[in-house]
Amino acid sequence: MDIETFAVEQWMSSHEMTARWNVAETCVDSLTFDELLELGGEGERVLEELRGQKLTYGYIYGRPRLRELVAATYAHGDPDLVLTMNGAIGANFLALYTLVEPGDTVICVTPTYQQLHSVPASFGARVKLLPLRPENGFVPDPGELESLVDERTRLIVLNNPNNPTGALISGDLLEQIVDVARQADAWLLADEVYRGLEHEPGGTTPSVLDLYDKGVSTGSMSKVYSLAGLRLGWVSGRADFIAAAAARRDHTTISCGLLDELLGTLALENAARLLERNLGIVRANARRLAAWVAGEPRLDYVPPRAGTTAFVHYDHPMGSEELAQRMFDRDGTFVVPGAAFGMEGWVRIGFACAPEVLERGLAGVSACLREVEAAAPQS
Numbered sequence: 001m002d003i004e005t006f007a008v009e010q011w012m013s014s015h016e017m018t019a020r021w022n023v024a025e026t027c028v029d030s031l032t033f034d035e036l037l038e039l040g041g042e043g044e045r046v047l048e049e050l051r052g053q054k055l056t057y058g059y060i061y062g063r064p065r066l067r068e069l070v071a072a073t074y075a076h077g078d079p080d081l082v083l084t085m086n087g088a089i090g091a092n093f094l095a096l097y098t099l100v101e102p103g104d105t106v107i108c109v110t111p112t113y114q115q116l117h118s119v120p121a122s123f124g125a126r127v128k129l130l131p132l133r134p135e136n137g138f139v140p141d142p143g144e145l146e147s148l149v150d151e152r153t154r155l156i157v158l159n160n161p162n163n164p165t166g167a168l169i170s171g172d173l174l175e176q177i178v179d180v181a182r183q184a185d186a187w188l189l190a191d192e193v194y195r196g197l198e199h200e201p202g203g204t205t206p207s208v209l210d211l212y213d214k215g216v217s218t219g220s221m222s223k224v225y226s227l228a229g230l231r232l233g234w235v236s237g238r239a240d241f242i243a244a245a246a247a248r249r250d251h252t253t254i255s256c257g258l259l260d261e262l263l264g265t266l267a268l269e270n271a272a273r274l275l276e277r278n279l280g281i282v283r284a285n286a287r288r289l290a291a292w293v294a295g296e297p298r299l300d301y302v303p304p305r306a307g308t309t310a311f312v313h314y315d316h317p318m319g320s321e322e323l324a325q326r327m328f329d330r331d332g333t334f335v336v337p338g339a340a341f342g343m344e345g346w347v348r349i350g351f352a353c354a355p356e357v358l359e360r361g362l363a364g365v366s367a368c369l370r371e372v373e374a375a376a377p378q379s
């Protein structure tokens with residue numbers, strides 16, 4: 001079985017540990033272990049509980065209270081319809097492993113998290129990419145989606161809110177996409193790992209799971225809850241899907257880490273506090289980013305509506321990988337080249353970091369652009 005290399009993950013892993021101003025990261029500024037323990041104001045008690053834990057496999061399909069808390073983020077509210085996994089990356093893999101057969105047609109949006117189309121291709125599916133266009137606010141066009149459907153279409157894949165663009169598919173548009181999926185009798189998988197980080201106060205991201213009986217949703221503790229180090233995520237769907245996924249999960253996972261699930265439960269018990277912190281960070285930083293883009297004559301973007309990333313277009317002929325590497329070499333400013341998402345002339349900026357990192361990172365991008373412009377031959 002052949003698989004394309006995961007361009008973003010390779011770029012991240014080869015640079016992130018030595019980056020100085022990391023504006024490539026997609027998590028909201030991560031919590032320390034201490035901050036997590038203190039979330040509920042009972043750090044000592046939680047620590048005692050952790051100390052006394054026998055390190056067994058734990059609950060095979062996920063800690064019951066954790067499954068309950070995750071289930072409460074969907075209309076179904078049913079813990080039996082949730083399986084924990086090792087991050088959204090594990091949850092996506094399990095969903096794809098469960099749903100995709102060789103010869104199936106899988107339609108997936110692009111740009112997006114590459115796993116969502118490279119994995120089905122590696123399983124022998126015919127993958128058709130549905131382009132998300134800036135002139136369309138980077139949301140899918142249902143008519144174009146419909147034109148890609150064929151008699152073998154088994155699965156449509158979305159990422160809502162979207163990485164890298166920060167676009168948010170509204171409830172109305174999602175209903176239209178569901179109609180296309182229903183007509184095709186296709187499953188609809190949405191990676192909803194940024195759901196809950198809407199920038200407009202009161203804005204919400206509808207889940208495909210709440211709109212369609214063949215909807216499957218994935219999520220995790222990494223981005224919205226700032227706890228990527230727990231490596232904890234989940235998948236949710238209807239009962240027959242969950243049974244089929246559990247049968248596959250027995251072969252790949254057994255269970256998630258018992259301590260991870262305990263800590264994830266603690267975080268979700270205190271989700272309101274954590275979300276208040278994190279929405280404060282993304283909303284304030286999205287404003288900083290907007291002000292910066294407005295002051296840069298060679299940059300433009302579709303302002304992100306949710307999540308932690310923005311896809312920024314630059315008006316210069318230099319390739320995005322060369323430009324991003326120059327930024328990195330210059331002063332450790334770390335962005336992701338658009339080439340890693342198959343789009344040249346763009347860079348992804350992750351803006352949910354600490355404000356001073358964002359300020360320094362954006363200043364690094366500006367300074368590098370000035371140098372590149374000054375060195376370019378005048379026309």
Ligand SMILES: Cc1ncc(COP(=O)(O)O)c(C=O)c1O
Nearest residue numbers: 026087088089113163193220222
């Ligand atoms: C859209 C999307 N899905 C899934 C993941 C994987 O996240 P994790 O496995 O940490 O939950 C990422 C990480 O960047 C992502 O951006």
